Amino acid sequence: MVGVDVLNTGVSFFSDRKLYQGFISSKIKDNIHGIIEAGFESNIYQKNNYDVKANGPFLKLGVFYMLAKDPENEFNGFYAGGKAAGSFYTQEYMAVPVRGYGGSSSSVSFPSSTQSSYWLEGTIGGRVQLFESNFFIDVNLQPRYLLFTTKQDDIQPMIVPGFGKSSSKFNMGFAWNLAYKF
Incomplete structure (x- = not known):
């Protein structure tokens, strides 16, 4: 099965976040399916008082079990x-707030x-066939936990392509895919 995230692709036309992703999945055995997801994200x-931009590709590898x-x-x-994921991306800090002497503030x-970042991602979702065709709608939630990230001058990344915009280790993703089964 091959699919494209049509929700995030559509939203990309109306927001600063440009997220394009797709997947390939295959039944391995009984109810177990393997999945590979790949994509590209550009965001600000x-x-x-932070002004940051990041962009780059990401890759996710994992398995899921058909519960019902x-x-x-x-x-x-x-x-x-669940999936293991990673991103290799470029980031630029145009402004990082710095507290100055006497309470004054400025930016550098x-x-x-x-940079590179790695995370674990759960997946909970469902899929349904569209009429009598080979097309499916696949919708899923993706709770994420950031395991490791490289840092520029000890600054925690504000944006990680594929993981999202967050200054914490936890994040949540969502995908609404249109898929085709060969």
Whole structure:
């Protein structure tokens, strides 16, 4: 099965976040399916006097288990699983707030640099066949936990492509895919 995240692609036309991703999944055995997701994200973070931009590709590898499936079509149903993910991206800090002497504040900038981040991601979702075709709608939630990230001058990344915009180790993703089963 091959799919494209049509929700995030569509939203990209109306927001600063440009997220394009797709997946390939295949049944391994019984109710177990393997999945590979890949994509590209470009985003900006302008909050609390920070001005940051990041962009780059990401890759996710994992498996999911069909928890409940339609007896007439084994690809219809609900599933849960997990993935290991990573991103190799470029980031640039145009402004990072710095507290000065006597409570004054200013900002400093840092040149563009290449970074990498790695995380674990759960997946909980469902898929349903569109009419009598080979097309499916696949919707899922993706709770994420950031395991490791490189840092530029000890600054925690504000944006990690594929992980999202966050200054914490936890984040949540969502995908609404249109998929085709060969």
